[in-house]
Amino acid sequence: MPGPIRAISLRRLRAFSQTPLLLKKKGRVEREKEEEASEKSSAAVEDPFDFSTLEAGIEKSLEKLRNDLSKLRTGGRFNPEVLENLRVQLSKDSKATERLGDLAQVLPKGGRTLMVLVGETNHVKPIMSAIQGSNDLNLQPQSDAHNASQLNIPIPPPTKESRDLALVAASKAGETANVGVRNARGAMQKRLRAMELKKTVRPDDLKKAHKEMEKIVEKGGADIKKTVDGARKTMEQA
Known part of the structure; x- marks a missing residue:
C-alpha cells in the first residue's frame, strides 16, 4: 500500500476506534412495553376517583376525636x-x-x-x-x-364546673376534627387541580370527582357532629 494512502487509512482507523459506541436502538416491542408501563403508572397516579388519602385523613380526625372525648368524664363516669x-x-x-x-x-x-x-x-x-x-x-x-x-x-362525683369544662372540651375537640377534615379536603382539591392543569383527566371526570369528594367530606362532617352531640348529651344528662 503506498505511503499516503496507508497514512489516511490509519488516521481513519484511529478516529473510528476513539468514537464512543452508539447506543443500540430500542426495538418496537421494547418501546411498546415501556409505553404501556408508563401509561399504567400515569393512570395509577392520575386517578381522580382515588379518594383513599382523603378518606384516611377523615378517619384519622374521627379517631382522634373519639380518643379525645374518651378522656372526658362523660356522664360523671370515669x-x-x-x-x-x-x-x-x-x-x-x-x-x-x-x-x-x-x-x-x-x-x-x-x-x-x-x-x-x-x-x-x-x-x-x-x-x-x-x-x-x-x-x-x-x-x-x-x-x-x-x-x-x-x-x-x-372517683369524685361530677360538679357543675367539671361538667361545663367537659362540654367546652368536647366542642373544641369537634372543632379540631373539623379542621382535620378541611385539611384532607384541601389536599384532595389540590391534587384534582394539578390534574386539571396537566390535562391528564377529562373535564367531565374531574367534575364528577369534585362532587364525590364533597359527598365524602359532608359525611365526615356529619359523623363528627353526631359524635360530639352524643358525647355532649351524655354529659348534660349527668
Missing part, C-alpha cells in the same frame, strides 16, 4: 382506659416509661371506686406517683389495707 394509658416511670434513673395497663389491671370495685391490681409489688409506688402526678386525672389512689399489690381509687 373511663378506665384513661388510667390504663397513663405512662409510668419505673426508675428515677431512666426517662423510659411504661403503659400502666401493661403493669396492672384496672377494674371497677363498686360504687364510685376503681381498683388497680399491680403485677409486681415494686411497681406499686411508681404507679401511685404517676396517678397522683397527673393533673388531668386529679385522682388520689389509696393503698389497700389487705393487699399490698392493690390500689383503690375513689
